[in-house]
Amino acid sequence: MKANPILINSLATIAGAIVAHGNPLTIYDGLNQTGPSAIVAANSRKTGTAIPNGLNDKISSFKLQNGYGVCFGMSFRNVGESKVYFANNGDRNVNLPTQLNDNVSFIRVFPIKTDVKKKGHAGTNTALGKAVGASWYYLWSDGGSDGTDGLKYVPMKWGIGTPSTFADKWASIGVSHMLAFNEPDNPNQANATVANAVTSYEDLLACGLTMGSPVVEQDKYKTWLKDFMADCKTKKLRVDFLAAHWYDWGNQTNVSTGAQIKDRLSAKMTDLRTQIGGSQYIWLTEFNANPNRTKQSDHAAFISSAIGWMNSTSWMQRYAYFQNGGGKFETGTPPTLSESGKAYRDAPNANAGYGIQSNLGY
Secondary structure, X not given: OOOOOOOOOOOOOOOOOXXXXXXXXXXXXXXXXXXXXXXXXXXXXXXXXXXXXXXXXXXXXXXXXXXXXXXXXXXXXXXXXXXXXXXXXXXEEEEOOOOOOOOOOEEEEEEOOOOOEOEEEEOOOHHHHHHOOOXXXXXXXOOOOOOHHHOEEOOEEOXXXXXXOHHHHHHOOOOOEEEEEEOOOOOOOOOOOHHHHHHHHHHHHOOOOEEEEEEOOOOHXXXXXXXXXXXXXXXXXXXXXXXXXXXXXXXXXOXXXXXXXXXXXXXXXXXXXXXXXXXXXXXXXXXXXXXXXXXXXXXXXXXXXXXXXXXXXXOXXXXXXXXXXXXXXXXXXXXXXXXXXXXXXXXXXXXXXXXXXXXXXX
């Protein structure tokens, strides 16, 4: 679907983030949290000699406080081997894997919302997102604010090309995940070659956030995204989850029940994982029963069936409905929730969790 980038220039603020006491991250020279140590504050990015207490390339273990995530990388720009950890079920004491042991020159600490749900909202109307039960939102841009209307914000770098100040901006703002490039396979959207997108993606990794793949049109995961992921694997660039779009293209004129449309969605998402590698988590950042279906009842039936499947499928980590055709969530003046809006609101909202797929393999 052709979603235009939304240009919003407001700076993000830390709102709704977890406020914890004590030390978000303690790094140690020795295994099992022993030896010389140092504290790294939240919303900070430390590289090279800026890593405290002379622990650049000397970290073997760490303690991460509940309510925080951390990214460790081997290089100053976080290109190459890197790994994200979360403490969402209590404090974590961890020994670094062999690849990172005594080999960390990049640290990024960020707060997380431990109870974030799968259901999200796409667009600027965060009050509507809250009304339909969303837990997080995104704007096809990097200009939103964390905590607006109580929703966790996920920035997106819509197109390739990264300002030199981009990583510094996101080092000091309380977000945890980032989406990369909106339909780069589409000449009317981000419009990028795989090679150029990989180069720009390397710049995004310097933010040290949990990174989503570029999101392509419905079936381009078989070509553009597959090639992108292969290049990332060769260069050992971390991609933590796959982002996807789906609109039931090819079946838009079929008379179908909500369950039949859902079955096509589940088949497509299952094939996406199989094509890419079979172990990745998926965020469905745009989905819709198809804008050519103009009946609210068609969209409402599909929403109820699809969300039931996604909530029960562990690797379908988050989703956000795209309001188009008969799937618009509001109707009338003044606006009230439509049938599809009520279906989205009333569908259960499962915990999203914090599982990821990293290039270290776990």
